[in-house]
Amino acid sequence: MNMRTEILRYMEKNSRVNLEELAVLLGTDEVTIANEIAQMEKEKIICGYHTLIDWDKTGEESVTALIEVRVTPQRDQGFDRIAERIYNFPEVNSVYLISGAYDFLIILEGKTLKEISRFVSEKLAPIDSVMTTATHFILKKYKDHGTILTPKAKAERVLVMP
Amino acid sequence: MRNPLSKKIVEIQPSGIRKFFDVVNEMKDAISLGVGEPDFDTPWRIREEGIYSLERGRTFYTSNAGLLELKEEIAKYLERKIGVSYHPKENIIVTVGGSEGIDIALRAMLDPGDEVLIPQPSYVSYLPCTVLADGIPVVIPLKEENKFKLTKEELEEKITDKTKILVLPFPNNPTGSIMTKEDLAPIAELVVKHDLFVISDEIYSELTYGTDHVSIASFPGMKERTIVINGFSKGFAMTGWRLGYACGPSVIIEQMLKIHQFAIMCAPTNSQYAAIEGLRNCENEVQEMRRAYNQRRRFLIKEFERMGLQCFEPEGAFYIFPCIKEFGMTSEEFATRFLEQYKVAVVPGTAFGDCGEGFLRISYAYSLEDLKTALGRLEQFIDGLRKEK
Secondary structure, three states: OOHHHHHHHHHHHOOOOOHHHHHHHHOOOHHHHHHHHHHHHHOOOOOOOOOOOOHHHOOOOOEEEEEEEEEOOEOOOEOHHHHHHHHOOOOEEEEEEOOOOOOEEEEEEEOOHHHHHHHHHHHHOOOOOEEEEEEEEOOOOOEEOOEEOOOOOOOOOOOEOO | OOOOOOHHHHHOOOOOOHHHHHHHHHOOOOEEOEOOOOOOOOOHHHHHHHHHHHHOOOOOOOOOOOOHHHHHHHHHHHHHHHOOOOOOOOOEEEEOHHHHHHHHHHHHHOOOOOEEEEEEOOOOOHHHHHHHOOOEEEEEEOOHHHOOOOOHHHHHHHOOOOEEEEEEOOOOOOOOOOOOHHHHHHHHHHHHHOOOEEEEEOOOOOOEOOOOOOOHHHOOOOHHHEEEEEEOOOOOOOHHHOOEEEEOOHHHHHHHHHHHHHHOOOOOHHHHHHHHHHHHHOHHHHHHHHHHHHHHHHHHHHHHHHHOOOOOOOOEOOEEOOEOHHHOOOHHHHHHHHHHHHOEEOEEHHHHOHHHOOEEEEEOOOOHHHHHHHHHHHHHHHHHHHHHO
16 A cells, blocks of 8 residues: 555544654654645645534534435536536535436535525525425434444453463 | 362463462553453454344354354465465364464374474463473573574474474564564474474464565475464454364364364354454455554554664564563563553563563554553653663
């Protein structure tokens, strides 16, 4: 596995990189790591540094919805143009083009159910090419971005063993 | 009343550091770098398969030697990994952990008075199991200056006309030493020349860093005189499932099967089904664990270097074996004081043979965070000791 992949594998789980430490863990030097990261930022391989938050544990109200959208693609512009109209809304978290029964899967964050339904009825549904939408509200997040959000019982290992 | 006990058993010394282990296990608030098992849970695919096999009602004995399906997967795995082909029906027996394999191999091969060469520091069971099988253990002390590898000279020196078996414990617990192809070639030559047999304990074969594990069984003329011991405990993080296997010439495996059949019946059925999934589909999970161990290994090497603690670079298993001779105390004293003052448990090198004196076994089957905390305390401890002097 090359150094880039090694770095990405690590940062995917922990973006708070201590260059010195990561250099030790990967058996290389700090400069190499720093250069690779800078280069990957430039190439947009690394697109941002986000924090995985379990909003349920804060007092903040928040609702996440998955919305399936069926559209009629426009001549010459295909799906990309419609996607752009949708993803430019800041409350839209993710937009994916999907194979199968519908075209887009949208992940939307809002403060309340009302806010989300208003977005769907006032912004999303009226877009010309949008034929149908189906909104699914997330009730509980168990695992997000590869991280299990429910705390796990500590392993029961004996303290010493040959 | 008559003495109810067998002299042979009574004369076997309980591990010298059992007292130390008892003290540690009672200290609930201690942090430990003392465990010889992975910190990872068994990969979920494997656990899920275990659950499924229970749901399906697979709760009966299997054939004595183990499920044919599992043995077929083991044969494919070994062909792939060490380049040796074993016949699933004739050359493989599924055991209760690697430990059972060691025991029954020795019992199947030894007559009273036969000598068994045991390089040390090494795992604690080779010596007592040899005694239980009426063999005579002959220790080969390995040296740090050789990176705790077994050399041709050290081996030749201990061979007599009574020598029958060489135990080859690599990748090594507790030193983390490995034997490369180049290291093994002269050993294999000597084994053939003196008509010896090898019990090659390769339980840590999945955990080498840099070079792939090489089995002595892959050398010319060696497959016929080697019992390869391996299992799922370390590489697949399956210690509690108690599942291992032994592979070798059918004449020996047949006799081992006799002991296994009368003493054990068969390895746990549930574990056997789960392990099939492990061999078929868990290459990625195993690789991820290896990557994590390797990162921690590099971290520890660097930290010891920074603290000025002498240590050769381990290339296998998940142990590092630093030298503490500069502090002028025994390994057990060092470990005991460190435990009492800083509440960190490490294992004295002497747990693995007298020649482990002056060393500590530190396991890196712990998260990086745990390792950092423990090493912070170790640094304070040795700084204090250096000032005392």
